[in-house]
Amino acid sequence: MRRTYTCNELTLKNIGEDVVLNGWVHSKRDHGSLIFIDLRDRYGLTQIVFNPETNKNIYMQAKELRSEYVLEIHGKVETRPQESLNNAIKTGEIEVEVKDLIVLNKSKTTPFEISEDNEIKEELRLTYRYLDLRKKKLQNNFILRSKVNQITRNFLYNNDFLEIETPILMKSTPEGARDFLVPSRNHPGKFYALPQSPQTYKQLLMIAGFDQYFQIVKCFRDEDLRKDRQPEFTQIDIEMSFVEVDDVIDMASKLICEIFEKSIGYKIKLPIEEISYKEAFERFGNDKPDLRIPFEIVTLNELFKNSEFMVFKETIKNKGSIAGIKIKGGVSFTRKKIDLMIEDAKNKGAKGLAYLKFKDGNFETGISKFLSSDEKDSLKRKFELDDGDLLLLVADSYNVVYPILGEIRLEIANELNLINENEYNFLWVVDFPLLEFSEEENRFVARHHPFTQPKLYSENIFDESPENIIAKAYDLVLNGNEIAGGSIRIHQKKLQERMFEILKISKKEAEQKFGFLLNALQYGAPPHGGIAFGLDRLIMLLTKAKSIRDVIAFPKTNSAYSLMEGAPSYVVDNQINDLHLKLKNI
């Protein structure tokens, strides 16, 4: 028979009703005279009772029931006795007295309990993923993820975006990360690649005139995995025609607003603040600042422009940077702790880390003896110093000073618990550099990707200091995490060719890899741009999950291995042979 209710439905309204329930034995309490079982399904729990006086036979069967058995029960809804009311759950005022019991399936003893509060090795959890996923907390992550998907698609669809599927078997055009390859059986020696993103396809959809596109889509990167990276990940992928930076930012802001409000009831105040890459770098030391941390980096070049302190003097002379951060109450840091921080700063590439303790209205220790009283006064004012504050200063080249202070800022904030975990802080970072020089490859590489449009375009834009070119690129940052990134794309063939040139992609290579795109740009490509949200990361932040693996149903380990089914695995020689391949001696 079919269940008539799930395990999260019955209330006092159902008293006296005959019902059928399905579920798992979540817990069992044998009180001798009565047996109580919490029957569990995805929706909730319902207490069922076996009473020997009502039905001795079924009561005896219930004695044999064990955790995770799957049951079908028939019974009558009764009021719970006063002393066992449970307001924490929806069905907490009722129980079902069982009149008929069918064991749909048994369960061996599970390798770990299906409860929230056990600390189990992740390897075991991943091996028995189907059991791990029975935990309420994990289930809730996927219930929320499913909800976010619907909210996202409905919002975009209702705003005239079309969902269009792009191929998974595509052409290998690695630029940056490594492609996963798929050998072709029909075309010996040739390979497909799995998409790192549907970038070129979505641009072609704009050229085809689809105007507004979206897709929640799997992407793939064969990278050496870091924490919280997966070989396959999911993007909310979006592209729009006839737009500029502001249009995409506006649309994406509304989307994230909708997601947060409808999924967890959190209202984001629009518009979301925008700051330039340069400002983010100089105030927070990176391009994804966490604004929940209540202090930031302060540039001190102006303040120390006449400093007699040799280190600062030299720095000013060499057009370097001097900057610092204030740690409230930091004077309590021990000498040992400060020495460790100095050591750490040096390991990170700084020549040193200067400090100043502010106590009883005066600067103490550190470099205070090298500073003039004017400089001290200025510092006091600039940092609004209070008794007990500690200043940490770095003087070095521009590209060294800020990232180091940025890292120290994050570390201190975590150490001193300065971050409000209940706050969601959003920020747009805009005006990224178009290019950055890769020492390793001895060439400029695209900071975003080679299809990004420069902010101001002229014929000779690339002739001098390409590193200074600003891109029409933007990132959405949430609590120090990049959750979305995008750009306005190049829609002019000539500019795209120039871009490949500056990246030292030869004409031949450009033609071979991206000829189809260059071709398409000749036939009436509209101005267009877009954005992609990292969905896994976003869900992780929404659910406050500790790991990205807690929001992916069947994740891989850091070595891209699936412990549950054992993938990748060896295959039979025939399969390899049919692909015109041989294994190398390994």
Added chain:
Amino acid sequence: MRRTYTCNELTLKNIGEDVVLNGWVHSKRDHGSLIFIDLRDRYGLTQIVFNPETNKNIYMQAKELRSEYVLEIHGKVETRPQESLNNAIKTGEIEVEVKDLIVLNKSKTTPFEISEDNEIKEELRLTYRYLDLRKKKLQNNFILRSKVNQITRNFLYNNDFLEIETPILMKSTPEGARDFLVPSRNHPGKFYALPQSPQTYKQLLMIAGFDQYFQIVKCFRDEDLRKDRQPEFTQIDIEMSFVEVDDVIDMASKLICEIFEKSIGYKIKLPIEEISYKEAFERFGNDKPDLRIPFEIVTLNELFKNSEFMVFKETIKNKGSIAGIKIKGGVSFTRKKIDLMIEDAKNKGAKGLAYLKFKDGNFETGISKFLSSDEKDSLKRKFELDDGDLLLLVADSYNVVYPILGEIRLEIANELNLINENEYNFLWVVDFPLLEFSEEENRFVARHHPFTQPKLYSENIFDESPENIIAKAYDLVLNGNEIAGGSIRIHQKKLQERMFEILKISKKEAEQKFGFLLNALQYGAPPHGGIAFGLDRLIMLLTKAKSIRDVIAFPKTNSAYSLMEGAPSYVVDNQINDLHLKLKNI
């Protein structure tokens, strides 16, 4: 500046308004005194007018405009002159007099015109896919596809299904079709496979207690392609716990009902008829009957049980089948045509094809002289013969007679245009055989897949005539196409092991390939079942597209090649090397 309207919005209500439009030059008519352009975007067309008296300069620029140029125009909405009203389009009563023109991008002459009625070689269309996709008809296919996706997900989500993503990089467990393989860089000599379906994952989600799952998901098969097959295809994938055949059929019927009503306004009458596989086979010769064809196969064993005609007599004796179809007005078939049909039937494996013409109340030619008048009378009544009808009869073994008559039925129906193309005929085929014997592999293979539950289970079910076991499997058929298929799955470890055994999958192989599933079945697996819709096929039928490639944005050819970007392609040796592989000498 941003557009203020799309090209399908302006009506008489907007007269006098200053507007900004973006779009492509769809067509241009230079009347000397005035230039008219139909400006096109995804939404529609708007007529824009360049008048030298209003602005000579812009009029001169307009002279240079060519097809597929991308424009931004500023202008004022005016009423169209009476003689150029166009009721066929929404904007047909207005035109926009252009006051400012910006050419956003130019276009070379396209290799084919962006119009509906040109017959272009598909190769050219696929090479310039981004131009082909500009055609209204194709665009409409994708607009409908996007809509169907939303209808589907909203229906399922609102019915408590969770959308959960399953991995694309999975374990290779080929059974039936060939897997696409992905070599692992981190695990030398090992491979991932792309999923042929998320079958095992969705079962594990049920074991994890997610209760109801869905996903619109890409699947992959490395097959030698036939017409209307693609190496990657999309499924609406569904799984439910605590259900039986009727529950899945009921839910899937409601889903398809919702899709047809909300996407194209077609109401399907529920419940959808169900017939057994056996009945489908004997009445229509296959498992996906097209009921729009107004005649079916009639079994004549009873009628001819005492026949003196040697062929029939022998057939009855050998427990074969005699069956026939009636073709209304078929007496007009020429002798030559009938000879061709006989030849064709023989090529299809029949020993022959008998025929009878019914004319002026009498049987003529063919085998009429071998039949008794009783038999003739019975035939008349059985087929309700009218003057001019033709009977085609086959006598042979059971497995030969019906498929051949089924094929002839389809051919004749197409030839004589007997199919109402505006009708959507739905049908559930149920009670499929669980197994079929593969002569090639000399073993039983699963007709659906090895996880399908038999209808009646007993310990010794597999001991005698496995070919007679009925499965809890069901297909949804639309106009002779299987559009969905599913089954109730095995949730008992023992039965699953017995199933692998009967399929001659050794214990070791079963453990190696499916050990994780067998394991999972021990820990409280609920009864469960599901279904998957072939989305590409479904959209093709909804849009009446001629090819599956017309509903896939970037399809591959029959040799699994993408003509647009050239995929698969050669990759650099390094890439292959890193995967611990060598190309074989090809």
